Amino acid sequence: MPEFLQLLPPQEALARWLSAFPHRQPSSENIESIHSLGRIIAAHITAPHPLPAFPRSTVDGYAVRAADSYGASESLPAYFTVIGEVLMGCQPEIPLGPAQAALIHTGGMLPEGADAVVMVEYTQAARENEIEVTRAVAPLENILRVGEDVDAGQVVIPAGRRLRPAEIGGLMAFGIQTVPVLCQPRIAVLSTGDEVVPPAVEPCPGQVRDINSYSLSALIEEWGAVPVRYGIIPDRAEALKSAVAAALADCDALVITAGSSASSRDITAQVIQQAGAPGVLVHGVNVRPGKPTILGVCGEKPAIGLPGNPVSALVIAWLFVPAMIAALQGMAQAPQKDHVTARLSINVASLAGREDWIPVTLHQAAGSLLAEPVFFKSNLIFNLAGADGLMLIPADANGLAAGERIQVYRLSRAP
Amino acid sequence: MPEFLQLLPPQEALARWLSAFPHRQPSSENIESIHSLGRIIAAHITAPHPLPAFPRSTVDGYAVRAADSYGASESLPAYFTVIGEVLMGCQPEIPLGPAQAALIHTGGMLPEGADAVVMVEYTQAARENEIEVTRAVAPLENILRVGEDVDAGQVVIPAGRRLRPAEIGGLMAFGIQTVPVLCQPRIAVLSTGDEVVPPAVEPCPGQVRDINSYSLSALIEEWGAVPVRYGIIPDRAEALKSAVAAALADCDALVITAGSSASSRDITAQVIQQAGAPGVLVHGVNVRPGKPTILGVCGEKPAIGLPGNPVSALVIAWLFVPAMIAALQGMAQAPQKDHVTARLSINVASLAGREDWIPVTLHQAAGSLLAEPVFFKSNLIFNLAGADGLMLIPADANGLAAGERIQVYRLSRAP
Numbered sequence A, B: 001m002p003e004f005l006q007l008l009p010p011q012e013a014l015a016r017w018l019s020a021f022p023h024r025q026p027s028s029e030n031i032e033s034i035h036s037l038g039r040i041i042a043a044h045i046t047a048p049h050p051l052p053a054f055p056r057s058t059v060d061g062y063a064v065r066a067a068d069s070y071g072a073s074e075s076l077p078a079y080f081t082v083i084g085e086v087l088m089g090c091q092p093e094i095p096l097g098p099a100q101a102a103l104i105h106t107g108g109m110l111p112e113g114a115d116a117v118v119m120v121e122y123t124q125a126a127r128e129n130e131i132e133v134t135r136a137v138a139p140l141e142n143i144l145r146v147g148e149d150v151d152a153g154q155v156v157i158p159a160g161r162r163l164r165p166a167e168i169g170g171l172m173a174f175g176i177q178t179v180p181v182l183c184q185p186r187i188a189v190l191s192t193g194d195e196v197v198p199p200a201v202e203p204c205p206g207q208v209r210d211i212n213s214y215s216l217s218a219l220i221e222e223w224g225a226v227p228v229r230y231g232i233i234p235d236r237a238e239a240l241k242s243a244v245a246a247a248l249a250d251c252d253a254l255v256i257t258a259g260s261s262a263s264s265r266d267i268t269a270q271v272i273q274q275a276g277a278p279g280v281l282v283h284g285v286n287v288r289p290g291k292p293t294i295l296g297v298c299g300e301k302p303a304i305g306l307p308g309n310p311v312s313a314l315v316i317a318w319l320f321v322p323a324m325i326a327a328l329q330g331m332a333q334a335p336q337k338d339h340v341t342a343r344l345s346i347n348v349a350s351l352a353g354r355e356d357w358i359p360v361t362l363h364q365a366a367g368s369l370l371a372e373p374v375f376f377k378s379n380l381i382f383n384l385a386g387a388d389g390l391m392l393i394p395a396d397a398n399g400l401a402a403g404e405r406i407q408v409y410r411l412s413r414a415p
Helices: A010-018 A165-173 A212-220 A237-250 A261-273 A310-328 A381-385 B008-016 B165-173 B212-222 B237-250 B260-275 B310-326 B379-386
Strands: A029-032 A061-066 A076-086 A100-104 A118-119 A122-123 A129-133 A155-157 A178-182 A186-192 A225-234 A253-257 A278-283 A294-298 A301-306 A339-344 A355-365 A367-372 A390-392 A405-409 B028-032 B061-064 B078-085 B100-104 B116-119 B123-125 B130-133 B155-157 B178-182 B185-190 B225-233 B253-257 B279-284 B292-300 B302-306 B339-344 B355-365 B366-371 B389-393 B405-409
Touching: A010 A278, A010 A294, A010 A310, A029 B292, A061 A129, A100 A355, A100 B237, A118 A301, A129 B212, A155 A165, A155 B379, A165 A405, A165 B212, A165 B310, A165 B355, A165 B379, A178 A381, A186 A261, A212 A225, A212 A310, A212 B165, A237 A253, A237 A261, A261 A278, A261 A294, A261 A301, A278 B260, A301 A310, A310 A355, A339 B302, A355 B116, A367 A390, A367 A405, A381 B165, A381 B366, A405 B116, B008 B292, B008 B310, B028 B279, B028 B310, B061 B130, B061 B260, B116 B185, B130 B302, B130 B405, B155 B165, B155 B292, B185 B212, B185 B237, B185 B260, B212 B225, B212 B310, B237 B253, B237 B260, B260 B279, B260 B292, B302 B310, B310 B355, B310 B379, B339 B355, B366 B389, B366 B405
Parallel strands: A076 A100, A186 A225, A186 A253, A253 A301, A339 A367, B078 B100, B185 B225, B185 B253, B253 B302, B339 B366
Antiparallel strands: A029 A178, A061 A100, A061 A118, A076 A129, A122 A129, A278 A294, A294 A301, A339 A405, A355 A367, A355 A390, A390 A405, B028 B178, B061 B100, B061 B116, B078 B130, B123 B130, B279 B292, B292 B302, B339 B405, B355 B366, B355 B389, B389 B405
């Protein structure tokens, strides 16, 4: 299985990968609604009762029978007897009769017999307990009917929807205190490389600390899955094979970063190939950084082999892993990558036929956003840490010119 | 302090508010680096040693003294004696002499005496332990110098930077296991309204469940602060006053949702006015939904009085609270609101002079994104829960035409 026999464009590689494992929804669990932010609902939530549950005023004014106001005008007002005030949070006790009105506040419950509310602006006091109404109201005017938001039994949050602040509020509107959500996919993270040591270890000359396990875990967390770190595996096929077997038994997907040497990448490809059918699907993607990327499926579970280089690993994970996490949760669409529009500060060359992702910093200049590419001879983690985002040079371009409007994608979901 | 004497445009209201309280950085705490995703670094992080810490090869090939390759070509190769292989993760023991080469892998440590690496593609085996080099290399070619990423003592993560996956990786590159981060601002959330009951309570006719405490807490959480719920306060000035005093003593800012009635809003304004100088700064914003918004500062702590309506409350909180949270952490700029570009499906009218925010759903249609406004007579939570985002009709427009390209802003930070 030699590397780079056929370099696929990233979008084609992604599509091939996503179509090769089942988009099965993982199991679900019940959790407290107040802790469900960002989780995905596992079953339709239906309204246990209509909302609003009672007819409510949307204005401050007087509840009336609309018919009694017909024909009212500034010059010929209609007169109403005020029989009381609807207190907030209370059911009004007296039903409204003809030519009667009740003072009501926004959100107050409409008294029996009333079918509209006259805004206070179109009323004035006449005698004691009497008002003039200077503008007619139609039935249902300035009120919310029972069930106007949702009817009893209606699906209010469909299965598969991610819970946002508005949905959390909606659950509370019905007093739904616990909610069934999809379990978050567990993504195994394996680092390999004989030169790699855990961050807590002081490296000897020739050794480097493990960056990828942690940057990739953070990325996985941001996209709504649970990273499970399996540590650093030596560059021996047998060692990686047994670590991968353990990870496949416990997790829903594998993310492996190869060591930086070619032999380490070969071992990664070989182990993915042998860990379960269909094995390696893509070996080499036409993108920079990240050409040596491996995409595979091992016994229905997706696996990605990332380059060992920390910048390549993170950029490629950002390109491929969010879509994988979404697919594992049965979502039809990959989540959107947030971006801003900016002007490019200088000419940037690139190789036609290859997608290039270049870190940029963003600056305000003359009222618009300027994107300044971060150039680097090699992929060093602090070049990425210092960047505000990534710009894309599409495969069909030979580069982009200074002043062009480009999209700059945020590499992180943090605010 | 009557409502709506002067309706301020939202941006002007926000600027007035942000300039009226100190953008003091809150206290800091040390936390584990692996749990620091999304937090803000409290002090400059400097490099304890250079990175890379040793000269590394960026390719697979042979480490050489560059000068020995000068003049080499396909027709006239240079010959090198191969004295060994640099093992990954090990310091090479033999220094390189003239016309000597050592096999080296990407990421391997350069032997003493070597100053460049010849790519394996430009070499071929000659006799046993001898290679031909068919292309000259310059000094430093295909290597990473010591400190090429960062020098010892260099600031690698400046104070005030939010930690993203790349920064977490960068901390690990130095073995920095704990990190000083700003404490997250504590934001008090108070609901008021005699008609409001806790979600766990079965409401009587005339009562509604508390939505706002929970939707607003979720929003506050998404923007990196800690919501502290003070429950539902009755519509009496004294009750709200003592709850506000307790909240100000314990928290960095207040978010109060008024009940829906005018008297409840009056009480909110009155209590903010009296809770500390300068009190109410803005009372009424020229935006829909959310006109009755109150912005104030009580003894250096920002306070916002939101309309009781759950949709207005959430939209206004989304407009104002993220900038407040950022300011409380000493950030100069309000965080960006993520958006997508879409085409508007129908004509939408609006009142010139007022900013309108309208919930929309998004659909793919004929290869582009179509935004369909969600119209509603009144602001019902499930209209917002069902929407994919919000579109803006700017104050200077009388509406927008079908087919126009608009920005649709996401109301939530969840993926």
